[in-house]
Amino acid sequence: MKFPPFRAPTAHPDRAGSRTGLRTTKLLAVAAAAALALGGCAPAGGDQETIVVAIVANPQMRDAVSLQDDFKSKHPGVDVKFVTLPENEARAKITASVATGGGEFDVVMISNYETEMWAANGWIDNLQPLADATEGYDTGDFIPTIKDALSYEGDMYSVPFYGESSFLVYREDLFKEAGITMPKNPTWDEIGEIARELNDPAKDFAGICLRGLAGWGEVMAPLDTVINTYGGQWFDTDWNAKLNTPEVKAAVTDYVDLLHDAGQPGAATSGYGDCITRYSQGKAAMWYDATAMVSSIEDPASSLVAGKSQYAPAPVKETEAAGWLYSWSLAIPSTSEHKDAAWDFVSWMTNKDYIKLVGNQIGWERVPPGSRQSTYEIPEYAAVAKAYAKPTLDAMYSAKQSTSMVNPVPYPGLQFVGIPEFQDLGTRVSQQISAAIAGQKSVDEALKQAQQYAEPIAKSYQEGGK
Amino acid sequence: MxxxxxxxxxxxxxxxxxxxxxxxxxxxxxxxxxxxxxxxxxxxxxxxxxxxxxxFKPESLAASNPPVFFFVPTFEQFGAVLAGGAGGYFLNSLIATGVSTVLVILLAVPAAYAVSIRPVKKTQDVLFFFISTKMLPVVAVIMPIYVIAGQLKVLDNIGTLIILYTAMNLPIAVWMMRSFFQEIPAEVLEAASMDGAGLIKTLRTILMPMVTPGLAATALICVIFAWNEFFFALNLTAANAATVPVFLVSQMTSEGLFLAKLSAASVLASLPVVIAGWVAQKQLVRGLSMGAVK
Structure with missing residues (x-):
């Protein structure tokens, strides 16, 4: 229905309503002003300095939030506000803010994937002078591979909160029962054999759990370490895409076949979280993944298999080591206007005393691992982490390109390619791999498509001479 | 046979x-x-x-498979959520939702009047223009908005959210209010003007009481949209202006269990909207059916 235009014969509507009209306008203006004024309700403290810290919502980071009173007692002039978001949201938000100079954050949590690129772009500050000037901070105590991964031109641009590598966890009790011994440095061929032997689909029991979920931080992380040790690579030193080489094909085929023969059911949609659940419920004999898994599977509150596992190094093929390297670390964006206060906070959260603070106040099993060598010398931590401390440390020490890759590559990173395009490229390639795991396409088809995705990026680097 | x-x-x-x-x-x-x-x-x-x-479950039961239907309810998760600083987020949400809804109504009512009861020239074009602002996906404009807000130094500012939410809800409110205004018989307005009522008086004493149910429905829709808005809130706020939906995602983690806590936070987050809907229920049913007769 359309309403007929109605023309009221009022002669002077304006005059009739002028007073009320004025009032309405005033009201509007007040509302708008109030809205804008409310927006600016930043703390008006006199010499109190406020810093905003963006962190990832993982348990160890939440612990830091809960311990902030300790920081405040040491730095009474600094107030800290936290922005806590899950990994994907945090990464997107922090990247957008730092890349465009948004300036909302004084401290950001990033990883070794971003650090070198962002340092080169001038987006984050050089922390080396600050660290050197801070008494007792001791950057030499950081695990060397992590320190290298967070450095640009020899200086640290972010400092590690925790670090991780990858290793293989296996059920020692079941291995004993079946009369199998885990080799000291297992190869993928040996692991494949054992997994197929222990696999028992009738009892919903998998020989091995491996990530199959699409995502550059999901299936690509373990798979890239397999590709590395098989002698494959994403790009060669002349920036040629190398995703359809026989080495990559062999690695991906073995990974997919192993999942088909002895992996968890529904592997194509199963990621880190699903493998945690499966392994802790006693539904897998082995699992190759992040060393950070120990905080879940060795916790009796959430795991049925706590204390029943042993740990072996990442399985290899052509190399001596194969583990990955990852670190959540803290950096100061160059846009920050409170750099001294920001460093006060960063150094509080990453120094030796913080480790002890967590151990004493929250519990030694909750200590952020893999950042400092001295952590592993603390007797209380050594006692709690007896089963996995040494395997973790060994994995971290050997996680470098020289020991884990056959051919040299032009990019940093083990389980990722340290170029900005990788978030997108890695995700698209991972979707192909996931499709192969689901049986929707063959490994050859998946890798052919992956190669096509990688070629334009390779070309842009060849032409740009980057 | x-x-x-x-x-x-x-x-x-x-x-x-x-x-x-x-x-x-x-x-x-x-x-x-x-x-x-x-x-x-x-x-x-x-x-x-x-x-x-x-x-109401403890965290370990929330993630159990097969699911547990009988358990001893606990308020532990609600306590944890409230202790986690939910108050500030709720206050921000209340301000952003309340102020933007008031602004929307103040702007939408005259606009709807101008495109229904006393149509301005090219009413159809105006209406189309209003609705066309909803056709561009939000994700396509977030980067320019973010950069502009950054340059103007209004990132992490509730005022920014209020302006965006007002702009976001205005077209819907204009369209809704227009359809409610159109329900009003021309004779009523004629009678009013015969009695010498001017524009503002007609609006206030004749039109508004007749469209109150419609106004309630429109306001509630605006409240719901603004309260639940996530994308702008996530991208444009940080520590000072973050709203409840951002608080909800911060309950999630890629390591460890969070389902029960997230559920408790979600229950708390949906309570204000449920209450608002319940309060406006009577008006709402009339308001919604008013537009539906056509």
Whole structure:
């Protein structure tokens, strides 16, 4: 229905309503002003300095939030506000803010994937002078591979909160029962054999759990370490895409076949979280993944298999080591206007005393691992982490390109390619791999498509001479 | 072989019998429709039931497979959520939602008047222009908005959210209010003007009381949209202006369990909207059906 235009014969509507009209306008203006004024309700403290810290919502980071009173007692002039978001949201938000100079954050949590690129772009500050000037901070105590991964031109641009590598966890009790011994440095061929032997689909029991979920931080992380040790690579030193080489094909085929023969059911949609659940419920004999898994599977509150596992190094093929390297670390964006206060906070959260603070106040099993060598010398931590401390440390020490890759590559990173395009490229390639795991396409088809995705990026680097 | 064909027994049908069977059939159809309705209602409502149930579970039961239906309810998760600084987020949400809704209504009512009761020139074009602002996906404009807000130093500012939410809800409010205004018979307005009522007086004393249900419905829609808005809030706020939906995602983690806590936070987050809807219920039913007659 359309309403007929109605023309009221009022002669002077304006005059009739002028007073009320004025009032309405005033009201509007007040509302708008109030809205804008409310927006600016930043703390008006006199010499109190406020810093905003963006962190990832993982348990160890939440612990830091809960311990902030300790920081405040040491730095009474600094107030800290936290922005806590899950990994994907945090990464997107922090990247957008730092890349465009948004300036909302004084401290950001990033990883070794971003650090070198962002340092080169001038987006984050050089922390080396600050660290050197801070008494007792001791950057030499950081695990060397992590320190290298967070450095640009020899200086640290972010400092590690925790670090991780990858290793293989296996059920020692079941291995004993079946009369199998885990080799000291297992190869993928040996692991494949054992997994197929222990696999028992009738009892919903998998020989091995491996990530199959699409995502550059999901299936690509373990798979890239397999590709590395098989002698494959994403790009060669002349920036040629190398995703359809026989080495990559062999690695991906073995990974997919192993999942088909002895992996968890529904592997194509199963990621880190699903493998945690499966392994802790006693539904897998082995699992190759992040060393950070120990905080879940060795916790009796959430795991049925706590204390029943042993740990072996990442399985290899052509190399001596194969583990990955990852670190959540803290950096100061160059846009920050409170750099001294920001460093006060960063150094509080990453120094030796913080480790002890967590151990004493929250519990030694909750200590952020893999950042400092001295952590592993603390007797209380050594006692709690007896089963996995040494395997973790060994994995971290050997996680470098020289020991884990056959051919040299032009990019940093083990389980990722340290170029900005990788978030997108890695995700698209991972979707192909996931499709192969689901049986929707063959490994050859998946890798052919992956190669096509990688070629334009390779070309842009060849032409740009980057 | 002989076949005897016995004629089918003719049941004597009287009028009353027929009526009875028709009634029985009707009753059967009626009760089966009721059953289906209940079933559908249950299916639609089950995620909410599940959410509320999970909110009262301890974390270890929330993630269990197969799911647990009988358990001792606990308020532990609600306590944890409230202790986690939910207050600031709720306050921000209240301000952003409240102020933007008031602004929307103040702007939408005159605009709707101008495109229904006293149509301006090219009303159809104006209406199309309003709605066309909703056609561009938000994700396509977030980067320019972010950069502009950054340059103007209004990132992480509630005022920014209020302006965006007002702009976001205004087209919908104008369209809704227009359809409510159109329900008003021309004679009423004629009578008002005959009695010498001016524009503002007509608006205030004649039109507004007649469209109150519509106004309530429009305001509630604006409240719901602004309260639940996530994308702008996530991208444009940080520590000072973050709203409840951002608080909800911060309950999630890629390591460790969070389902029960997230559910408790979600229950708390949806309470204000449920209360607002319940308060406006009577007006709402009338308001929603008013627009539906056409």
């Amino acid at each position: 002989t076949t005897t064909t016995t004629p089918a027994p003719v049941t004597p049908t009287t009028k009353s019998d027929e009526r009875k069977s028709r009634e029985a059939r009707r009753r059967f159809t009626g009760s089966s429709i009721t059953t289906v309705t209940w079933l559908l209602a249950f299916i639609f409502f089950s995620p909410v039931i599940w959410l509320v149930m999970t909110a």
